[in-house]
Amino acid sequence: MPRFLRVLAPAVLLAATLAALIIGLMIGGAAAPRTLADPGAVVRIGLPIGRTLVNVAMAGLIGSVVMSVWAFASDRPETRxxxxxxxxxxxxLTVASAATLIFTYTDVSGLPFSGDASFGAGFAQFVTEIELGQLWLFELLLAAITTVLAFAIRGRRLTLLVLVAALTTTLPLAQQGHAAGASGHGQAVNSLLVHLIGAAVWLGGLLTLIFIARTVDRARLSLLVSRYSSLALLAFIGVAASGVVSAWLRIGSLDALFGTGYGLLVIIKTVALIALGAFGAFQRMRLIPRIADAERGARAFAWFVIAELVVMGIASGTAGALGRTATPVVLEPARDGGGKISPAEWLTGDPLPAPLTPLSYITEWKFDLAWGLVCAFGAALYLAGVIRLARRGDKWPVGRTIAWLLGLGFLFYTTNGAPNAYEQYMFSVHMIAHMLLTMLIPLVLVLGAPMTLALRAVEKRTDGSWGGREWIQWAVHTPYSKVITHPAVAAVxxxxxxxxxxxxxxxxxxxSEHLGHQWMIIHFLISGYLxxxxxxxxxPVPYRxxxxxxxxxxxxxxxxxxxxxxTLMTGDGLMLADWYGAxxxxxxxxxxxxQSIGGGIAWGIGELPTLALALIVAVQWSRSDDREQKRKDRAADRLGDTELEEYNAMLAAQAKRDERGVSRARR
Known part of the structure; x- marks a missing residue:
């Protein structure tokens, strides 16, 4: 790829992003002076620019680390x-976060930037007591920590630490996207988190290909673009789905979509997203095979990427403008609405659902995009592995496939159905969700043997990079894996x-906290699965x-x-009285x-999966004995009954010794 294109690509991206941002601010009205507490033109324009730079820098960070972990060989210049x-x-990202933090304070407070004591005191209060300031401070600290790690770490395995740190930088931004305590807060945060990560992998991965193109030949570039294309497809699905959810939560009606500045920006971003999807399809079907064929193919790819980055810049700039444009649906905590609200709305942000009936377990749903995508991607990747084995002529037990899909179905219901709709309000429903997450779902998923399928279906890489097969093999044999998968540790x-x-x-x-709720789901799933x-x-595990x-x-x-x-059934004190009791x-x-009903669920219904585990262990034990006996029978058929022959030979030798002893005694 020519050197000037490597310089032109990021320049084009930034230019398209800033141009779309300025135009979007004018369309949405965010660039116009405010009638009350106007912070000035510098803040009105500087704040969305800083926020957009945060998004672009985050994309460069996450996309490059993901490509290093997944696509590149650690011993080649591409990784460096x-x-x-x-x-x-x-x-x-660190510098942009610091600037955006200052701009945000001046925007919220209405005070011009200065070095006097009153400004500093107000700023300190903003970052320590106000949630928005705390989130931007966390973003700044996380970005600084990630910067140190990215400069210091170059090893393949330790790069995972950089990846984890990079992904955590999305959390404060996702929390800002929707007011805590407002209706639909949990769904909006998860949706925005999917959007941020998907867009970062998509844009950042493409930028990374631009920068490493000079270090590889055409055949290698074609292979790396193919690997990126697979990631980009998953990212496109996540970005598209999360964009629909986020837009609908903020627009609320078709009239607002076509009749407001916010709705017009959503339409522009949607058109850009559709265009990017067409770019990706063309790249995967037509362009990748041509890269390795001739120099012309590589040049065509370069100009194709420039055009794609222009559209990505338009989408990024429009997204920045959307973040500063007033939404048709007012997003504010229910407790700040000024009207009379129920205690449930005060605590959760959502109104109390309809009375729980047996039919409610079928009819009531509260969808969560992030967990829905986890289930969808989990099913698609598993079925892709099964299909690949079938095309190769290998067999995969149908029962394992059914078990895996059934487990994902239970997971989808638990995180999107009635348990998710009622568990915040009723301890008994929460306990049903707990038992499903920690006992039933892991049991069924384990029977699907996903790691065994991946080890058989995923091709072994020979270019020095690590794909799914290599990372699984490494993870199984790490000292950490030996500890957490040890039966005693897993049971405790x-x-x-x-x-x-x-x-x-x-x-x-x-x-009470969205992050805590997501941690709870993940912890229960992992502990039950292990x-x-x-x-x-x-x-495979190190020991059983x-x-x-x-x-x-x-x-x-x-x-x-x-x-x-x-203990729960007989207790006379209410757990979480300030939550479930209020x-x-x-x-x-x-x-x-x-609460007593919840204790009965933990004791009675919760023991059923454990009994199922015991029955499965008993069946496996019996089959193990049968297999061992069949192995011995086959060995006896091949070689004769060696143990019996050795025993008879021992008796014969003993008899001869006895006869010799008797004859000596007679002489």
């Missing part, structure tokens, strides 16, 4: 260039999590207990669950009765 890009992007975490979670402030954090994997898993000890472990965990359930719910059982 990508990590240099990551470090530079992280540094820009599985059983102990109940007590630690519900009898510490963690439960209140998970109930325990089921150590008991009945087909996937012998079958008798597995049965003992299962019954010990059953006893712990039973004791926990009885909802103002007038239907259904009282909060204390509901």
């Amino acid at each position: 260039v990508a990590m240099d890009l990551a470090a530079g992007s992280a540094a820009v 975490v599985f059983a102990g999590s109940l007590w630690i979670f519900y009898f510490t402030p963690i439960a209140r954090w998970a109930a 325990f089921s994997l150590s008991m009945i898993g087909i996937d 207990f012998p079958y008798p000890l597995r049965i003992v472990t299962l019954f010990a965990t059953m006893a712990s669950h039973a004791f926990f359930g009885v 909802m103002g719910r007038t239907w259904g059982p009282s909060p204390l009765e509901d």
